Amino acid sequence: MTLLRTIDVRANPGECVVLRGPNGSGKTTLLRLLAGLAEPSTGTVRLDERPVDERDPAIRAAIASLLGAPATYRDLTVHDHLTLIDATWGRNADDCEQRVGACLEEFGIQHLADRFPHELSSGQTQLFRLSCVFFRPATTLLLDEPEQRLDDRMRPHIAELIDVRRAAGATIVMACHDPAVTEATATRVLDIQPAEPQ
Numbered sequence: 001m002t003l004l005r006t007i008d009v010r011a012n013p014g015e016c017v018v019l020r021g022p023n024g025s026g027k028t029t030l031l032r033l034l035a036g037l038a039e040p041s042t043g044t045v046r047l048d049e050r051p052v053d054e055r056d057p058a059i060r061a062a063i064a065s066l067l068g069a070p071a072t073y074r075d076l077t078v079h080d081h082l083t084l085i086d087a088t089w090g091r092n093a094d095d096c097e098q099r100v101g102a103c104l105e106e107f108g109i110q111h112l113a114d115r116f117p118h119e120l121s122s123g124q125t126q127l128f129r130l131s132c133v134f135f136r137p138a139t140t141l142l143l144d145e146p147e148q149r150l151d152d153r154m155r156p157h158i159a160e161l162i163d164v165r166r167a168a169g170a171t172i173v174m175a176c177h178d179p180a181v182t183e184a185t186a187t188r189v190l191d192i193q194p195a196e197p198q
């Protein structure tokens, strides 16, 4: 069975490529291939000419992705998760608290800092997941429907955060079903056609 039609895509720093297409057309599959979480049956995926392989530390350092539900620790709070990410990526512990506070505020979840992940609503969970992805250093962001479950106030805000990151030089590829978010973020839209008749 073919999950994704043959596709040739190149994304450059400062670009946001939005993948658009009906349910089941292959957007998530393409993002998974770009993240190195799945291997294409034909063809290659490269980041700066390096094959994308999640076992390669340089690839892991470069790519931050929101694909499906990330693992979280039941006994660590939202604040603790960000602190852990900060330490994992080798940042100076002296100003960790300041960075974590700024990130919580940026994503509008400062009031949830002391909650556990399982105590969040679905929209709050999405904001928490996005904060974890944006908080770590990365040159490339792969986002699967970052707008999902967000309300009318948060969708444009998240679109703005994505655009700021792109303007700062990140390469962004994301799947999106929301025309307003697409309009606010895309430098290029790629329409994905289903591989199999639907």
Ligand SMILES: Nc1ncnc2c1ncn2[C@@H]1O[C@H](COP(=O)(O)OP(=O)(O)OP(=O)(O)O)[C@@H](O)[C@H]1O
Pocket (backbone or CB within 6 Å): 003, 004, 021, 022, 023, 024, 025, 026, 027, 028, 029, 030, 175
């Ligand atoms: N684990 C899996 N095993 C088999 N087929 C799968 C699996 N995951 C997805 N598919 C199939 O791959 C195709 C592409 O799915 P994919 O999730 O990439 O679509 P999508 O464009 O992201 O859809 P949506 O907009 O609904 O999120 C679909 O036909 C889907 O049924």
